[in-house]
Amino acid sequence: MPEKVLMKGNEAIAEAALRAGCRHYFGYPITPQTELTAYMAKKLPKMEGGVFLQAESEISAINMVYGVAGTGKRVMTSSSSPGISLKQEGISYIAGADLPAVIVNVQRGGPGLGGIQPSQSDYFQATKGGGHGDYHLIVLTPSSVQEMADLTSLAFDLADKYRCPAMLLADGTMGQMMEPVALPEEKESGIEKPWAVTGTQMKREHNIINSLYLSPEVLEKTNFERFERYAEIEKNEVRYESYMMDDADYALVAFGIAARVAKNAITAMRKEGLKVGLIRPITIWPFPKKAIREAADKVKGFVSVELSMGQMIEDVKLAEECLRPVVLCNRAGGMIPSVDQIIKVTKELAEGGKN
Amino acid sequence: MTTQILIAGFGGQGILFSGKLLAYKALSEGKELSWLPSYGPEMRGGTASCSVTISDEPVGSPIIDNPDVLIVMNLPSLDRYESTVKPGGAIFVDSSLVGRKVQRKDVEAFYIPATKIAQDIGASNLANIVLIGKVLKDSELSRGYLEEALKKVVSAKHPEMYDLNLKAIDAGYNYIEE
Incomplete structure (x- = not known):
């Protein structure tokens, strides 16, 4: 059992993400999740291959996530409710392109700009779509700082395993509170990603990542195939x-x-x-x-x-x-x-x- | 045993920091704990409060409705939280800043001119820590592991603050009410 340290929930997510091998983070600060962005800003530039970028907007950040996800690297963005609304188009594209990524929403009261105090009113957005089209996110809901860390780790694994974006749906209380936490061990993904766009070295066919299918027959087929994966997730990954x-x-x-x-x-x-x-x-x-x-x-x-x-x-x-x-x-x-x-x-x- | 502590005052008085000190002390003792801040968007001014729960059992909700120990550093906080303290609980008041006495008879009240004491010992921004010293003396919390906790919360960039904080703790701990 590793020694427990005292951390804010937001920081626990960030540290767990780094330990899960995430080296790419794109975001834009917003209360009550800013400590997560700040933690990444402090740590990632010093790590080998680490990239932290504060984008000019949430829309920009989620599209950077889309880009990195296509290379098969572990990638994360985080925000709070109004910022997550801005990311929805990108999330739909990532789901449509069958890419793994982790999105963190430390919810605050809404609708609109709302307030900065904790809320769970993005439940529908997280579980019923949010963006357009037939898709789901795997949505994990931590109830302690320990779970902020553990479920972040799990979110990366599940996203890779099922090639779909996973969301950590927390609230302002979870983000702001401190509790003792035993941080997860460092690990690598261990999941092969033959679909990733990493350069062919002239040795294989091009991989193409896209969510545009102008033939309805083909598009329908991608939807049905994706929902077969969702059925697997529903069978294997329910946690309570x-x-x-x-x-x-x-x-x-x-x-x-x-x-x-x-x-x-x-x-x-x-x-x-x-x-x-x-x-x-x-x-x-x-x-x-x-x-x-x-x-x-x-x-x-x-x-x-x-x-x-x-x-x-x-x-x-x-x-x-x-x-x-x-x-x-x-x-x-x-x-x-x-x-x-x-x-x-x-x-x-x-x-x-x-x- | 579970102790719920609510610390309240203006933003900038070190409300969250003093809560952090108690949290780290509990961690050093191997206890379960939660630390939950509550504040507005402003860096200074406004009201700030901090809920710290220390327990031998896993902590349920980190939100404290009825504290065992209330520490107040301004009048609005005493007005707002006095009635919420558990019967038999304790209220610690910085009497340099709060003019009135505690009205309730079913709680213990402690008054300490923490802001004045802090100024007298040359640590004018450590009234919060002076108060904590008094709390460690007169509440069910003990002084054990205080030094370990202080080492963790004092910024590595300002190691000289460690001694000053310890001095403030002692000033509060050794203060005798008139």
Whole structure:
């Protein structure tokens, strides 16, 4: 077990990315993720082959990511909500060109410029598209500084494995808070990338990276093939934490900072005899549908705890197939649900006030 | 055991830094901890607060609704957070900057003219650290591992600040209320 160090979540992502072999970073500063950009600015220029570039805009940064991804090198960009909106066109192109890349969104309140306090209101954007066309991102949601590091490492591996962009969807709290973290070991990708554009040396055919297919038959074929890979991801890569669910009568569903508050609420409610557990999605695409569906056979209802006006709740409802009531416990605009609020909403559900 | 500490004041008073010192102390002790800042976009002025949770167990939420220990460096912070402290908890007040007393009877109140003491020992920008010295003396936190933590938080570019910080800790730790 490596020695634990104290780090901000944003810095843990940056250091984990470097240890995963990422030597190319392109970004543009924005609160509350700026420490990540700053960390890369400090470290990358001193590393062998390291490239840090503060682009003139987020649109520029994501297209630089597209370029490097085509060479097969590990590459990352990061931003916060408004900046991630600007990147959507590029993300769609990267998905359309079947390239691996890691995109970090340390969310803040929106819409528009919104505020600088934490939020989870980019759930739809991250999981349902964001950019145009039929595509998905693998979306990972850290709930501690340790996971900020671990899931960054995983994001690079999954992106390479499935040739698709992966997103780390954090929130301002996760980015700003410090916790002890055991940093992952240095490693190489280890995944062959015969598709990369690295120069043919006159020894092979040209590799071409593109997302333009003017023949609808061919374009359709690329879509179907991509969705076969998505089916593999849904089969193999669903991750979640099941917390005190064995005897639970009610299930909270929450990720990121909301899951941390939810755990405190569960401790408090169990002291009063109310058996509540938590299903914490770690991947929100693919969403842990099966875990929710199985829980629906055991629990009397679900509470979706979110820092948004209610986005993940739609996936919870789809997954539990209308078997149980699903209620929302939320704050928005940079506010965070409190332990007391979660207890109140759960008790209302338990008393049958809502169905 | 879990101790939740909320430190609050104006931006620029070293609120986040003093929280960091407590966080590193907890790390040196091998405890679980979380450190969560809260501040506006401005570098100075505005209000700043810092939530530090130190525990023998993994920390649940890093957000502190009801602190065991409240440390305030301005009046608005005392007005805002006094009612949130757990019954039986403690409030530490920089009495150089906060004119009023703590109203609640179910918490322990400690007053220390930290800003004045800091000026007297030639460390006028270390009132926050003087206060921490007092907290280490009179709260459930101990002084153990303080030096280790200080070494980690004091910038490597300014090693001379280590001694001055230690002096500020001692000034607060040895202060006797009148």
